[in-house]
Amino acid sequence: MDTWHFVHVSDIQPGSKRSFRYNPRYDENWQTARRQIMQLQPELMVIGGDITRDGSIHDFEFEEMKASLDSMSIPYHAIPGNMDTGNKHTDKQGPKPERDDIGLNVTSEQLRRYSRFFGEFPWSFVHRNVRFSGFYAALAGSGLPEEEQMWQWLDDLKHLPRARHHVMTNHYALFIDDPDEPNFDITKQESYQAWYFGINQPYRQRIFETYKAAHVEIVFSGHIHCQRPEQIVDGMRFYKSPATAMAQFADRWEDGDPKLGFYHCRVTDDHIEVSFVPLKKESTATGGWGKGGHIKPEDRDYSLAQQS
Ligand SMILES: [Fe+2]
Numbered sequence: 001m002d003t004w005h006f007v008h009v010s011d012i013q014p015g016s017k018r019s020f021r022y023n024p025r026y027d028e029n030w031q032t033a034r035r036q037i038m039q040l041q042p043e044l045m046v047i048g049g050d051i052t053r054d055g056s057i058h059d060f061e062f063e064e065m066k067a068s069l070d071s072m073s074i075p076y077h078a079i080p081g082n083m084d085t086g087n088k089h090t091d092k093q094g095p096k097p098e099r100d101d102i103g104l105n106v107t108s109e110q111l112r113r114y115s116r117f118f119g120e121f122p123w124s125f126v127h128r129n130v131r132f133s134g135f136y137a138a139l140a141g142s143g144l145p146e147e148e149q150m151w152q153w154l155d156d157l158k159h160l161p162r163a164r165h166h167v168m169t170n171h172y173a174l175f176i177d178d179p180d181e182p183n184f185d186i187t188k189q190e191s192y193q194a195w196y197f198g199i200n201q202p203y204r205q206r207i208f209e210t211y212k213a214a215h216v217e218i219v220f221s222g223h224i225h226c227q228r229p230e231q232i233v234d235g236m237r238f239y240k241s242p243a244t245a246m247a248q249f250a251d252r253w254e255d256g257d258p259k260l261g262f263y264h265c266r267v268t269d270d271h272i273e274v275s276f277v278p279l280k281k282e283s284t285a286t287g288g289w290g291k292g293g294h295i296k297p298e299d300r301d302y303s304l305a306q307q308s
Pocket residue numbers: 050081082083171222223224
C-alpha cells in the first residue's frame with residue numbers, strides 16, 4: 001500500500017525580539033517543533049494560522065517566520081490566524097477594558113499584507129489523491145469584500161473534483177462543544193473566551209453544510225491552544241489542534257489536553273491516521289518583555305525592542 005505522511009502545525013507565534021513584547025519560551029518551543037518536524041521529513045506541511053505573534057502589526061514578524069519556514073525545505077500551505085491578520089468580526093465590545101474588540105476586527109489591509117508573504121488564500125489543491133483546503137472563517141460577518149469571496153469559494157468547493165480524502169484547515173474552531181450550541185455572548189466575562197474561539201451562527205451552519213457537501217473528512221482548527229480527542233459529527237472528524245507556542249483554555253474540558261506539539265498524519269488509501277507529537281521539551285526559558293493579550297496601541301512600549 002502506498003502510504004505517505006504530512007504534518008499539521010498551528011499557533012506557532014514565536015514573536016520577535018524587534019517587537020514591543022517577546023517571550024523566549026514561544027520562540028524556543030517553535031525551534032523544538034521545527035527540528036522535530038524536519039526529522040520526520042513529511043511530504044508537506046499544513047499550517048493552521050497564527051504563524052506570528054503580532055504579524056498583524058509588524059512586517060518583520062512575517063519576514064522572520066517566512067525565512068524560518070522556507071529554510072525547512074518542506075512544501076507548506078498556510079492559512080492566516082487572528083494574530084496574523086486581525087480577529088473575528090464583532091460590532092460589540094467585550095468585557096475587557098484593556099482590549100478594543102471592535103478595533104481588533106480583521107481588515108482588508110491586514111489580509112493583503114499576509115498574502116504578500118504567505119500567498120493567496122483560500123486555497124484548495126489535491127496532493128496524492130487527498131484534497132487539502134484552507135480558508136479564514138473569521139471573515140464571516142465582516143462585510144469585507146474578502147468575505148464575499150470566501151462564500152463564493154465555499155460554494156465552488158462543493159463542485160471541485162472529488163479526491164479520496166478531503167482535509168480542511170481552519171484557524172477558529174467551527175464550534176466549542178458541539179455544532180448545535182448557541183452563540184456565546186461577547187459581552188459577558190464568563191462566555192467571552194468561548195465567543196473568541198469559535199464561529200457564530202448563522203455562519204457556522206452554512207460552513208458545516210458546505211463541508212458535508214464537499215465530502216470533507218477531517219477538519220483541523222487551531223486558535224484555542226488546547227487539544228481535545230477527535231469529535232465525529234455527521235461522519236466528519238473534528239480536531240482541535242495543539243499549539244506549539246503556549247497553552248490556553250486548559251480548564252474548559254475534562255478531556256482537554258494543553259500539551260504543546262503538532263499532528264503527524266499518515267495517509268493510506270482508505271484512512272488518514274492523525275497522531276499527536278508532543279514537543280520533546282517544553283521551554284522554561286525566562287526573560288522577555290512586554291504585555292500579553294490584545295493590548296491597545298498606546299500600551300505597546302518598544303523601548304526594550306532590539307533593532308535586529
Ligand atoms: Fe488565534
